[in-house]
Amino acid sequence: MIEVNNIFKSFDSSEVLKEIDTIFYRGKTNLIIGQSGSGKTVLLKCLLGLYEFDTGEIIYDGVSSKNMSNDEKLEISRQMGMVFQGSALFDSMNVLENVRFPLDMLTKIKEDEKNSRAMKFIERVNLKDAVNKLPSELSGGMQKRVAIARAIVLNPKYLFCDEPNSGLDPKTAIVIDQLIQEITKEYNITTVINSHDMNSVIEIGENIVFLKEGYKIWQGTNKEILKSKNREVEDFVYSSELLKKLRS
Amino acid sequence: MKFLHDIGKYFLMIKISFSKSCKREIIYKQVFKEINDLVLDSIQIVSILSFFIGGVVSIQMALSLENPLLSKTLIGYATRESVILEFAPTFISIIMAGKVGSYITSSIGTMRVTEQIDALEVMGINSLNYLVFPKIIAMLLYPFVITISMFLGIVGGLLAISLTGVPSEAYIQGIQMDFDSYHVTYSYIKTLVFAFVLATVPSYHGYYMKGGALDVGKASTKSFYWTSIIIIILNYIITQLLLA
Numbered sequence: 001m002i003e004v005n006n007i008f009k010s011f012d013s014s015e016v017l018k019e020i021d022t023i024f025y026r027g028k029t030n031l032i033i034g035q036s037g038s039g040k041t042v043l044l045k046c047l048l049g050l051y052e053f054d055t056g057e058i059i060y061d062g063v064s065s066k067n068m069s070n071d072e073k074l075e076i077s078r079q080m081g082m083v084f085q086g087s088a089l090f091d092s093m094n095v096l097e098n099v100r101f102p103l104d105m106l107t108k109i110k111e112d113e114k115n116s117r118a119m120k121f122i123e124r125v126n127l128k129d130a131v132n133k134l135p136s137e138l139s140g141g142m143q144k145r146v147a148i149a150r151a152i153v154l155n156p157k158y159l160f161c162d163e164p165n166s167g168l169d170p171k172t173a174i175v176i177d178q179l180i181q182e183i184t185k186e187y188n189i190t191t192v193i194n195s196h197d198m199n200s201v202i203e204i205g206e207n208i209v210f211l212k213e214g215y216k217i218w219q220g221t222n223k224e225i226l227k228s229k230n231r232e233v234e235d236f237v238y239s240s241e242l243l244k245k246l247r248s
Numbered sequence: 249m250k251f252l253h254d255i256g257k258y259f260l261m262i263k264i265s266f267s268k269s270c271k272r273e274i275i276y277k278q279v280f281k282e283i284n285d286l287v288l289d290s291i292q293i294v295s296i297l298s299f300f301i302g303g304v305v306s307i308q309m310a311l312s313l314e315n316p317l318l319s320k321t322l323i324g325y326a327t328r329e330s331v332i333l334e335f336a337p338t339f340i341s342i343i344m345a346g347k348v349g350s351y352i353t354s355s356i357g358t359m360r361v362t363e364q365i366d367a368l369e370v371m372g373i374n375s376l377n378y379l380v381f382p383k384i385i386a387m388l389l390y391p392f393v394i395t396i397s398m399f400l401g402i403v404g405g406l407l408a409i410s411l412t413g414v415p416s417e418a419y420i421q422g423i424q425m426d427f428d429s430y431h432v433t434y435s436y437i438k439t440l441v442f443a444f445v446l447a448t449v450p451s452y453h454g455y456y457m458k459g460g461a462l463d464v465g466k467a468s469t470k471s472f473y474w475t476s477i478i479i480i481i482l483n484y485i486i487t488q489l490l491l492a
Contacts (some may be wrong), residue, residue, distance in 0.1 A: 050370070077371075078372045084363040
């Protein structure tokens, strides 16, 4: 579980995150949603420790970010897995090497064990036949699956995904969403997904945090968001004419 | 102010790239990869350039020394001095700023644009140690490239001069004349300094670049510009300190 208490973050004179208070639950797919420029990516990067926030604190399963030493930060960061928007796979490495990379860098386990562990996660994301392929030889959806396998190979406590289905067709996007949700349940991970895709919100949004202009406007589940009377949430959810018609 | 900020950031980058080292076997692997990409892959172009430029230098020397009162051995002597003192270490380093420097900036810059560097940082890996440190170590072999350049420059001079009718014995005698080993030492000192610049300045421009694919190209151009300028300025400073 990750607790966010009163986070403020600004760049130069512009405040990007203001008074953010929220909780991301373990074993659930937590979504941060909002329009472009609402502060979703900044919040995600604060959770990841890539950005230092100005005030407030983040509590990772009881461990506060306040007064955390560099070693403690490193310890927390090694419990995190991240799926980037563009997958961020290493171009010169094949699928197996990409998934094995965190094991090579951060563990002292034997070669055979590294390979078998990497293979276990590659099979979990259904890419057994693509182990020797380079990222450039994979489709967008396959690249995302490799990125997911790489993110979970160290059995992280926290999984962060930055728009995991951007650039994918709707069918593949749902496959990726479902895979993330299955993995979240299977390994009991605190998963935080940054998204503005309504399909994802409806499909896997077990805990949704809606941001607008740096403020948290609303929080609830996928069932609640469809019935929400909050005007800003309604504007976001029913932004397309088709959805407006379906609603009416 | 931005200039001073960049200088500070550059030295901090070097400090971080030497700290919190990744696992030894990973670094070894990276070093060998970089030796291949930065050093071995440069030998071909350096060899061709050195051979022909050595030839041109000796022909120009022969033209300048047509006076029968001047010994033909001076052609070999002057070619040797030009190649060892200036052409091989400095001129080749400027060319390497284009070849190796652009490669380093664009490869690290692409990693930045495609979030691969962020991926390393999220894993708790010191990305500067993983990406920049092996390049610095690999470039310690750069004097080997310059040695080949020196040798082929002088050989190119010999072949070119033999085609102009000047006896090759005079050239060979010239390249042995008044040899001062300190000039070679000076040349290698310069080479090692330039090797460090060639590994770190393009890395800086790639690592801290912002923007998209188009900006990778811009960063490579900027990296070539600054690497060349720094090499030329350091060339002057080292020459002033060691030879003046």
